Amino acid sequence: MAASISGLLKPWTPSVFLVRWSRYNPYYLEPEVSKEAYSRPETELSAEEKEQRELKALRPIKAATSGVTSSVFDDPVISKFINMMMEHGNKVLAREIMTQTLENIKKKQVEKYHKASEGEREVIECNPYTIFHQALENCKPVVGLASIQKGGKYYQVPIPLTDNRRRFLAMKWMITECQDNKHRRTHMYEKLSQELLAAFGKEGNVIKKKYELHKMAEANRAYAHYRWW
């Protein structure tokens, strides 16, 4: 009895080697880093949240990764974007580019704010984080295409996408766009800030790409019933 429970608490290797496996036993739960989650008193929680709390008290928890903190400045979306921009493990450079991008966005917006007249000033958004989130939201596609084989031919079938997949596609398009379609003398942060501001205003190449995908999905609407899941 004691042997099997302590077997669940050690770093392990699975007996059947899957392609993606982690050093943690599947018995471990994900950590919850934000401070607010622990400051809520018992009375405010629903039944499921109480059950979750009890489960967390009994199970071991994985270690927090080195990219997350409980600080207010830590944003999971921005962390994910930095990781996707990172090449050959150079997190320092990727993070530097991200901070420069946000600074650049702020500069441009503040410049625009000071140049604008009284009426327009309320509309101008200066917070680079809201601009980033909104731009990413605008870039997310609603449906995607899957290549499904039927009767010897491959058809592009429109399928619904999960939230994670949509976010991934938006970020991927943004990064590839900024890496490919820029003049060799412009810096990455410069091009990124331009694209993000354009996406915030629903213009730019990334938005165009999203609309093309939607058009393709609409054109292939007839094959939607080929999807079986």
Place this chain on the structure above:
Amino acid sequence: NLAAAGPEKFTLEYIQKQVEEYEIGKRHLANMMGEDSENFTQEDIDLFDFIYLFFLLKQICFYFQHPDEIFPKQRAVQWGADGRPFHFLFYTGKQSYYSLMHDLYGKILKIEKHQDRLRAKGLFSQDAQLISLGPSRWLTKEELELLLVETISTHDYDRFIKLMERMLAMPYSSTEEEFVQRYRRQLEAQSMKQMMPPLEKDENGVAFSTAEGRRKTSDSSVILRDCGSGHITINGQDYLQYFPVLQDREQLMFPLQFMGVLGRFNLECTVSGGGRSSQAGALRLAISRALLSFLSEGDGEAMRQAGLLTPDPRVRERKKPGQEGARRKFTWKKR
């Protein structure tokens, strides 16, 4: 270690002889040590130093554990002298498992009969006492196999669990609570298992605690002093100089910021081995452990659930032969 020598079958007489010898050896030991030979229990044997005892007991072959714990549990012979099996389910092949399922279903029928009787009298109520099991888990497949002294398949085990769940879901199942508890194990809260470093006081009366942490190949040790200034020294240097990257400094401050005690403590750290990120991770673990002695139980539990107290088990995966790296394969050439 006799029991580890493969799937040998020990006869019942042999094991009984071992048990008698164990009892005699226990009494000899008690007489030699001058203890009370009647009430000499296993715990008293465990307290003695084994090397010392070995020289004393060279002539007597004595197991330091009861033979039942050394030899695996075996089934006695299942049939009598006339060849007729004792158990009515012997010819199923898994008699203990099927008799358990049979008993369980019998209990379900009994509960249903009880419910019918109550319904006939008009006393049936839907929300009457379901079994309260507390924080516990079902027996794992291995534990069930040990209990039944026979092997069962995963399918059998799943069926057993489903039938148990079905019985628990019925109202008025609290009559069978004792039966169910035999097949459950209590889960103790994880927070009980935390090792807290002791809180010491140095000559100026300042409270401090020391803790160590490891991550990948880095080792770190941290002394947390309750001074109130917030200075951090790593290997003699200032932390700003040692960790020029913001991410590493954030990791250092993470436990302190999470608990809201940023300016309160002085940190004196030493770290060696690994790279910059793993050194920061090792320091973070050491700081969280040292902080445990200054905080209450609830705060310690919050830190554990935030993932600050788990040592990160991820290490570099080895390169495999036939591949270029740990995962990357060689370029596939069609011909």
